[in-house]
Amino acid sequence: MYNRYNDGWIEVIAGCMFAGKTEEFIRRIIRLQYANRKVLVFKPTIDVRYATTKVVTHKGVSIQAIMIDRNQPEEILKILAKKENKNVNAIAVDEVQFFHKNIVEILDQLANNNKQVIVAGLDQDFRAEPFEVMSAILPRAEFVTKLDAICVVCGAAATRTQRIINGKEASYNDPIIEIGAQEKYEARCRKDHKVLK
Template identity: 40%
Template sequence: MLYTEDVFRRRSELGGSIEVICGSMFSGKTEELIRRLRRAQIARLSVEIFKPRTDTRFDETAVVSHNANYIQSTPVENSSSILLLGSDVQVVGIDEAQFFDDELPNVCNILANRGVRVIVAGLDMDFKGKPFGPMPQLMTIAESVTKVHAVCVRCGNPALYSYRLVADEATVLLGEKESYEPRCRACYNLPA
C-alpha cells in the first residue's frame, strides 16, 4: 500500500473533516452552523464551539443567529487557542471565521487530521466584494462548502453581497441592519 493511501485510510477511520458554511450577511450562516452543531449534540457527540472574542454584537459568549437561536460558545483571542481548548472533542464549531487570523486553516487541518469534524461559518467576501480573511483558504481545504444566500432587499433575488450603508472604509466594522444590507450582484453594483 502506498504511503498516501495509508494516510487517507487512517483519516477516513478517524472521521475528521472540514465543512465551510459561507455567504453574505443575513444569509443564515450562523443558523446553519447552530443546526449542524445541535444535531451533533443530539447524536451525543462531544462538541465545542468557538467565536472571536471581538464579536460581542448579540452576546459575550453565545453564538446567536439573526433569528435569535443561540448556542453557548467559548470566545477566543486567536485561532491557536482553538487547538488548546478543542483538543478532546469530536466536533468543533467556529463562527465568524473571517475575523480570525491567517493561522485558522492550519488549525482546522490539524483538528481534522486528528479525527475532529470541524464546522466553520463566515463571510466569504467583505463589503467591497473581496475575499475575506482566512475564508478562501478554508474553502479550498474543506471537504464540503455550503454557500447560502440572503434575499436582496432591493429586488428580491438571491443576495451574495453585504452592502455597507455607512461611510466607513475599515474592513472590519461590526454592525447589523443599521450598517449593512444584503444585495444581489446587479443591485450591489448600482450607483449609490
C-alpha cells in the same frame, strides 16, 4: 467503510450577511450532538453584537460559545488540550473570517486528527472581495455550503454584503472590519451592490 462521524473533516458554511449562516451553523452543531458528539463552539471576541458567550442568530436563537482572541486562534488547541476536553469530537467556529490566517492550519490539523470541524463566515467583505481566511479554508474543506439572502433592493438572490454609512453605500477605503447587523449592513444582489470609489 466511510463513516462521516468517525473521520475528520472540514465543513464550511459561507455566504453574505442575512443568508442564514448562523442558523445553519447551530442546526449542524445540534445534529452532531444528536449523534452523541461532544462539540466545542468558538467565536472571536470581536463579535459582541448580541452576546459575549453565545453564538446568536439575527432571530435570537443561540448556542453557548467560548470566546477567542481573533489574533490568537491557537487558544483553541490549548482549550482542547485540557483534561475535561479530551473527549471532544467536533469543533465549531463562527465568524471564522475574522480570525488570523493561522487558524487555517489549526483547523486542518484538527481535521487530520479525526475531529469534525464546522466553520461559518462571510466569504466576501463589503467590497465583494474575498476574505483571506475563507479563501484558504474553502479548498481544504470536504463539505461547502454557500447560502444566499434576499436583495433588499429588488428581491433577487443576494450574494453580497452592502455596508451602509449614514444612509449611503460605503466607500472602498472604509475599514474592512466593522461589526454590526441591520443598522450597518444589507443583503444585495450583484446588480444592486455598490461600493463608492
